Every structure is written in C-alpha cells, then in structure tokens.
Amino acid sequence: MNPKSGTTTPVQKNKITNLLAKHKNCKLFFTEYRGHATEIAQQAVAEGIERVIAVGGDGTVNEVAKGLIGSKTALGIVPIGSGNGLARHLKIPLTIEKAVNFVLSQQTGVIDVCFLNEIPFFCTAGVGFDAHVANEFAQQSSRGLKTYAKMSLKSFRTYKPESYHLESACINEVKNAFSITFANATQYGNNALISPKSKIDDGLIEMVVLKPFPFGAAPIIGVRLFRGTLPNSRYIETESDSLFTLKAQENLLVHYDGEPLQLDTNELKITLKPKALLIIGHV
Structure with missing residues (x-):
C-alpha cells in the first residue's frame, strides 16, 4: 500500500489494514519511496508468492505490475486512486470490502503489457x-x-x-x-x-x-x-x-x-x- 496514494482517507486505509489482518496468509507492506513497490513485487516473485495486491492508484498499480511481468505471480488491485483505470477495465469492485474479497478469491487471467520505449x-x-x-x-x-x-x-x-x-x-x-x-x-x-x-x-x-x-x-x-x-x-x-x-x-x-x-x-x-x-x- 502507498500510504500517500489517491483520495482515500486515513480511516478508509485503516479499514483496509484491518480487513487484510483477518487473513492469515496476507502480509501488508507500506511503500516508502518511488520504485519501492516494484522492489517488493520482485521479491515476492523470488519467494514464489502467488498474489501481490496493489493498494493504491494507477501509479502504485503500475509500479507493482512492473515487478511481476513475465512471472507466475498475479497482480491484484484494491483501487483507492483518483482514476483507477486498470481496475475499472478489469471490473474490480471499487468499494474496499468487495475489492479485498475479490482479489483474494477470484481466479487469474493474463493480459498484454505495452511499452513506451522501455x-x-x-x-x-x-x-x-x-x-x-x-x-x-x-x-x-x-x-x-x-x-x-x-x-x-x-x-x-x-x-x-x-x-x-x-x-x-x-x-x-x-x-x-x-x-x-x-x-x-x-x-x-x-x-x-x-x-x-x-x-x-x-x-x-x-x-x-x-x-x-x-x-x-x-x-x-x-x-x-x-x-x-x-x-x-x-x-x-x-x-x-x-x-x-x-x-x-x-x-x-x-x-x-x-x-x-x-x-x-x-x-x-x-x-x-x-x-x-x-x-x-x-x-
């Protein structure tokens, strides 16, 4: 989670933290600097983690997804940004409780990745x-x-x-x-x-x-x-x-x-x- 992301209030972010705490197989990381989410995602791939959930806006989603390209680790999204483009396209619920349940229970698919230069x-x-x-x-x-x-x-x-x-x-x-x-x-x-x-x-x-x-x-x-x-x-x-x-x-x-x-x-x-x-x- 990017603690400074999007339009979500501290109360809503605490709600996400509490929801994830109920799932024993989940571990929550807070990003501390630009690019940190990519590093966390790459580490998850190295450890064989099945799902990495980006909690944030499109910028956080992009950073997490970068670290997962070509791997067997799936990207999930709990959208709390101002636009939530990818989440909306993938029909991920925009309410916190439904989004958390969705990314922890739904099956996976595959999508294309585009590149602007690199x-x-x-x-x-x-x-x-x-x-x-x-x-x-x-x-x-x-x-x-x-x-x-x-x-x-x-x-x-x-x-x-x-x-x-x-x-x-x-x-x-x-x-x-x-x-x-x-x-x-x-x-x-x-x-x-x-x-x-x-x-x-x-x-x-x-x-x-x-x-x-x-x-x-x-x-x-x-x-x-x-x-x-x-x-x-x-x-x-x-x-x-x-x-x-x-x-x-x-x-x-x-x-x-x-x-x-x-x-x-x-x-x-x-x-x-x-x-x-x-x-x-x-x-």
Missing part, C-alpha cells in the same frame, strides 16, 4: 494535451475527477496542437494532433473511454489520434469520451498494430498510466508483449 504501461500512454494535463494534475495538492476537469479546462485555453511523424505497418505520415493515445485498455480512468473497443489480451495496441477541433466541439467530444462513442467523432482517427513509432520536433512530454514524464528524446517506440502479466480480474 517503460511498461498497462492502460494508456501518449503525448500531447493529455500528457500536458497529467503533468499539471501531478502538481496539484488535491486529486480526483473534479481537480482533473479543472486542470483540463484551464489547459485547453492555451494548449496548441503539435505535429508528429507516425509509423506502423500501415501508416507513414505526419499528423497534426491535439493528442495521441496508445491504448492497451479501454480508458484513462474515471470511465473516460478513450478506446472503448480495446481488448487487453488481443496482442494489439490501439492508437487514437485526436485531431485539432474548434472550441465549440469540446463539450460534444467530452460527452462522447464518457459515453464510449468517441470513435464516431470526425475528429478521431484510430489504428491497431503491435508496433508504432513516433517522432516530434522537440523532446517529448509523455504520460503512462496517468504518470507524466519529460523525456530526453523526441522519439517514441511503442511495443507490446502479448499475455505477459498474470492478473486477478475479468479480462
């Missing part, structure tokens, strides 16, 4: 407006959908689309884009369905290009995002493949599973390892 991601990654907002959101003292919506609106007024050179098996062209998302799962989090037809175990990455659009179209695009009808928009282009490359004019600000990162390169290579992660959830 960085694993499990839901979405990308560049453009979404990366810009993720970077702004990470600097806020409060979390949650309300704060994210506020930062999105503020950023929308000043953000300018950029040009990217994209390559895959089917495309080789420059696109002017508001944002480009590479999706393994259907959503960013909070049921914002950027790629509603994505399947997390099909061996494919969906690239979603949001083209520049007039200010007046923003509310309609927002509604489509949450209704799962975004692919029907004339401002959306999609492409499915297992390998994409992207090149920009300047070094890239990216996001992966909600985490922003400034790269020291202007090039991306998006790849996939099929069925490389054992998970507890509905694939």
